[in-house]
Amino acid sequence: MTSPAKSTNPLERMLFEVKRTIVGQDVLLERMAVALLSGGHLLVEGVPGLAKTLAVKSLAAAIAGQFQRIQFTPDLVPADLIGTRIYHQHSGEFRTELGPVFANLLLADEINRAPAKVQSALLEVMQEHQVTIGRETFRVPEPFLVMATENPIESEGTYPLPEAQVDRFMMKVVVDYPGGAEEHAIVDRALRPPEPTQAMLTTDDLIRMQARVREVYVDPSIVDYAVRLVTVTRALGNAGLGQLERYVNYGASPRASIALVIGARTLAFLRGRGYVLPHDVVELALDVLRHRIVLSYEALADDVDADTIVTSVLGAVRMPDAVLQDR
Incomplete structure (x- = not known):
């Protein structure tokens, strides 16, 4: 593979930039790239501490688009994700406040820590790229991609995801522990201040590459x-x-x-x-x-x-x- 300075492929430059932060996890990064170019959603499973969230955040930082992160907890309600209608007393009108799902890349962190009623709020937006609030329907920006992380179901305080929602994820990648050499590199990098990830790919670049994939x-x-x-x-x-x-x-x-x-x-x-x-x-x-x-x-x-x-x-x-x- 060519160096990032010589590469003319924006996707290749993006992966090089992410690898400056993430050690190993080559399969995960490749599957992330597949999801990005396919327009599919990605579910990442692994025990805590395997840099699942960091990998998704680094990928989002390498893309010059709108990014939102939602930390799923048992007390979330659907309105916290998609938005709701709020009554303004001074004007006497209801106004729609859109939720954090209105982004190009949505990170649903520890998605299986929220109950089923919250998971169901994602069904429409994952399949149809739109959200219905009251009687109005709102389109999310394109391209739109959900990348979710989850802990194994056996972990304490988790809920199994509904089958209808799981089926909407294009892929589920299982992340395992790093090897000895990789873990040594991880610890070595942790001893130095992290370098900020630079945006290497625009949403227009992504849309153009998605069109090339279809050929x-x-x-x-x-x-x-x-x-x-x-x-x-x-x-x-x-x-x-x-x-x-x-x-x-x-x-x-x-x-x-x-x-x-x-x-x-x-x-x-x-x-x-x-x-x-x-x-x-x-x-x-x-x-x-x-x-x-x-x-x-x-x-x-x-x-x-x-x-x-x-x-x-x-x-x-x-x-x-x-x-x-x-x-």
């Missing part, structure tokens, strides 16, 4: 492969995985098929290709599918997680021989 060629066999992967999660027996059927209550929705293809197209663009390969779909499969599979109590009892199911599906579904040329 990447997707072979019909790639679409067929993504659809077959998703449909097998709903009927595991059709792929010879009948022994796993008792572990899954519900498979992934059609949103998963869309997210797989769009995400693979964006990943191909990031890798400098004008066409999608089956490996692009495979690489994103865990992140796209893990949060969309609803496991049974038997899976919890036998310590079977969604990643195990998805990995088995990838091994059972035949990969296509896609055309390897730029169209």
Whole structure:
């Protein structure tokens, strides 16, 4: 990769700028870039202290757009997110006060610490990029992206997210502990004052790159492969995985098929290709599918997680021989 001084790609310059603050987490940063260029929302899960919030904040600082952070707590109400109508006594009129969701990049920090009624307030804005307050509908600025962090459900004081909301996240990335060398670099950087992150990407740059992503060629066999992967999660027996059927209550929705293809197209663009390969779909499969599979109590009892199911599906579904040329 070229140095940031020589790079002419604004996205590459942005990632270099974020890496000045974040040590490691290469997969997380790449998935953030995929979400940005795909226009999809991202859910990041990991135990406290793994720089989830710092990574999202650094990415937001590297983009010259509107940024808002919401710290989710059990006492939040929907009006704290989307806004509300306030009565002004002097004028005798109701005025609409818009909430913090009206931004280009919204950081929902520890999103699973708020109850379900607050989570439901995000459903409309995540899907339709608009908010309804009273009888009025307000559009959020474009591009619009929600990046949320959450602690594992087993942590004290957390609520499971509603399935309808989880399905609206394009990907769920699980962040693990850093390696020894990475943690040494993290501590070393903590001993020095942090350098401010510079904005390297404008919203206009982002919109232009999103248009270029849509020009990447997707072979019909790639679409067929993504659809077959998703449909097998709903009927595991059709792929010879009948022994796993008792572990899954519900498979992934059609949103998963869309997210797989769009995400693979964006990943191909990031890798400098004008066409999608089956490996692009495979690489994103865990992140796209893990949060969309609803496991049974038997899976919890036998310590079977969604990643195990998805990995088995990838091994059972035949990969296509896609055309390897730029169209």
